[in-house]
Amino acid sequence: MAEQSVSVEREPNRGVTNTASNWPVDKPIRVLSLVEATFVTGPAKSLMEFAATSSVQVSDLPCVQNSVVTFQRKASRGEFAKRARDWGLDVSVVREGFAFDPRVIPQLRSVIALKKPDIIQTMNFKSHFLARLLGLGKRRKWVAFHHGYTWTDLKNSAYNQLDRWSLRKADAVVTVCIPFARELESFGVKPDRLMVQHNSIRPFAPGPEDKVKKLKAKLGLTSDNFTLISVGRLSREKGHADLIEAMALVQASSRNPVRLVIVGDGPERAALRSKVAALKLEQSVIFEGFQSDVTPYYQIADMAVLPSHSEGSPYALLEAMAAGVPALATSVGGVPEIAKDNETGFLVERECPERLGARILELMEDEALRHRVSRAAKERVNDFSPETYRKNLTQLYLRVLAEAANR
Numbered sequence: 001m002a003e004q005s006v007s008v009e010r011e012p013n014r015g016v017t018n019t020a021s022n023w024p025v026d027k028p029i030r031v032l033s034l035v036e037a038t039f040v041t042g043p044a045k046s047l048m049e050f051a052a053t054s055s056v057q058v059s060d061l062p063c064v065q066n067s068v069v070t071f072q073r074k075a076s077r078g079e080f081a082k083r084a085r086d087w088g089l090d091v092s093v094v095r096e097g098f099a100f101d102p103r104v105i106p107q108l109r110s111v112i113a114l115k116k117p118d119i120i121q122t123m124n125f126k127s128h129f130l131a132r133l134l135g136l137g138k139r140r141k142w143v144a145f146h147h148g149y150t151w152t153d154l155k156n157s158a159y160n161q162l163d164r165w166s167l168r169k170a171d172a173v174v175t176v177c178i179p180f181a182r183e184l185e186s187f188g189v190k191p192d193r194l195m196v197q198h199n200s201i202r203p204f205a206p207g208p209e210d211k212v213k214k215l216k217a218k219l220g221l222t223s224d225n226f227t228l229i230s231v232g233r234l235s236r237e238k239g240h241a242d243l244i245e246a247m248a249l250v251q252a253s254s255r256n257p258v259r260l261v262i263v264g265d266g267p268e269r270a271a272l273r274s275k276v277a278a279l280k281l282e283q284s285v286i287f288e289g290f291q292s293d294v295t296p297y298y299q300i301a302d303m304a305v306l307p308s309h310s311e312g313s314p315y316a317l318l319e320a321m322a323a324g325v326p327a328l329a330t331s332v333g334g335v336p337e338i339a340k341d342n343e344t345g346f347l348v349e350r351e352c353p354e355r356l357g358a359r360i361l362e363l364m365e366d367e368a369l370r371h372r373v374s375r376a377a378k379e380r381v382n383d384f385s386p387e388t389y390r391k392n393l394t395q396l397y398l399r400v401l402a403e404a405a406n407r
Contacts, residue, residue: 022402025057028065029397032117034108034127035070037080039290041233042315043123043147044080046199046389048087053390055088061394067115071096071104071126079292090115100126105134112136119143119397128166137169141400144170148180148312148333163187171400174393176312177334195396198334200389201318201381207295215296219261219286226258226364229301229325231294231316232308234266239307239330241268241275242353246307248279249357254364258284260305263297265290298323303363303370309350311335318384321345321377326370328359344373344380 023029037044047068054064067090070081074097084091092115094107108130112120119141122128128144131137144167149160164187167173174195175181181194221227228247232238240262247260262272262285269287276285291297298304304320306329311317313334320327321339329335330350339345348359363370 023062023398025060025062028063029119029394029401030065030115030117031067031119031121031397032112032115033066033068033121033123034130035068035080035084036124036126037070039079040083040292042199042313043145044084045315047123048084048089049200049202049386050390050393051089052087053386054394061391062398064390064394064397066090067117068092069094069108069111073097083292100129104130109134112140118401121145122170123147125160125163125166128170129162132166132169137171141171141397142169143172143174143396143400146173146175146180146184148176148310171403172396174396177337179333180312195392197389197392198313198338198384199315199318200386201315201322201384202386203382204298204319204322204324204378205295206299207293212296212299216300219259219288219300221259221300222257224257226254226256227300227302228258228260228305228360229263229297229303229320230260230305230307231263231297231319232306232314234262234264234268234272236268237308237310238264238266238268239309239350240272242351242356243305243307244272244275244279244281244285245353246357246360247281247284249354250360250364251281251284253357253361256364258360258364260285261288261297261301262286263288263291263294294319295323298325301325303328303360305356305360306330306335307350307356308332308335313338317345318381321374321381324374324378326363326374327377328356328363330356338384339377339380342369342373344377346373 033047051066057063068084069092072078072093072095081091081093092111094104096104117140120131120136122131122144131142136142168188172193173184173189174197175184176198178196181196184194185191230243234240250258276282304325304327306314306317308330311333317327317329317338328346331347332350341347348355
């Protein structure tokens with residue numbers, strides 16, 4: 001079954017139909033995205049893939065001219081802005097000194113006046129809030145993307161609550177899984193404005209073998225090791241603490257040396273390192289920090305683990321599946337919409353280190369099952385292609401623009 005965009009009240013395989021539009025096929029749709037990203041996260045990768053895929057007219061779909069506004073502070077390295085430019089995106093940088101700095105408002109208005117977008121697209125709670133506060137959707141159509149919430153502290157919790165006010169006024173809200181869509185409905189977002197669209201992924205392109213060998217040597221991995229990889233931001237909802245506890249159980253029971261390589265950075269880094277030290281796992285758990293290219297890490301992995309307490313459409317899961325690495329994930333959010341237990345992935349309940357550790361041990365002993373599932377997973381991710389993503393999102397733009405023309 002091909003992955004499709006769906007409105008929340010429909011069955012997942014029915015999709016959203018395109019409203020008839022008088023928009024000329026040879027007329028580009030100008031989209032300006034407001035992006036709050038320092039690094040290239042999953043949502044940012046999908047945005048850049050979409051920009052690359054949609055820049056040329058195909059069939060009955062117009063091309064989309066994508067430009068980006070990103071917020072940047074003096075201390076920021078601006079990794080996202082650099083990578084976006086490398087992909088050929090038109091990037092404008094709005095300077096800010098702190099969260100919700102009022103000095104961003106005239107800068108933002110200036111960029112919008114210059115770019116004259118047909119659609120303004122917001123990608124996170126701050127840009128949602130600015131769009132509602134400044135009435136950006138009154139003169140142009142407003143499409144908001146919702147990727148879920150990070151409940152790391154009271155400040156973020158307060159920011160997340162802003163969406164209850166902001167998103168109700170968007171012309172369309174795109175979210176990444178059915179549970180999130182239902183949550184948004186409870187916030188007052190109208191069902192007919194909601195669309196579910198999972199992230200997209202390209203076929204895996206292996207990196208040079210010498211780079212993989214160097215990485216193995218750097219990490220001290222040998223042919224005797226069973227290597228687990230976990231890719232993701234080090235924040236509480238990603239569940240790395242559960243995985244570290246599970247590793248203690250695995251090490252105590254495994255006949256072979258097991259190594260866990262954690263790729264990512266975030267606010268929980270110090271706490272997770274302390275937990276590793278307390279459990280005496282310093283020789284078994286390796287923190288690699290943020291990596292702009294995770295390709296060689298998938299190439300050294302025997303299995304990927306996503307122990308999240310909350311997820312939408314996890315890019316790390318799609319990446320592992322595309323790379324042919326069997327993935328063990330918690331059955332949360334949109335994960336069961338992507339992978340089916342023992343068919344295209346392995347699923348366990350969340351916040352249960354004992355079960356997570358036991359499942360890792362079971363799968364370590366069943367190489368045939370791991371290979372069968374990873375082969376099926378590589379086929380499954382074809383349903384999440386950038387081409388399908390482009391078609392669904394462009395049709396949404398056309399529908400939103402048609403609704404505006406018919407008013």
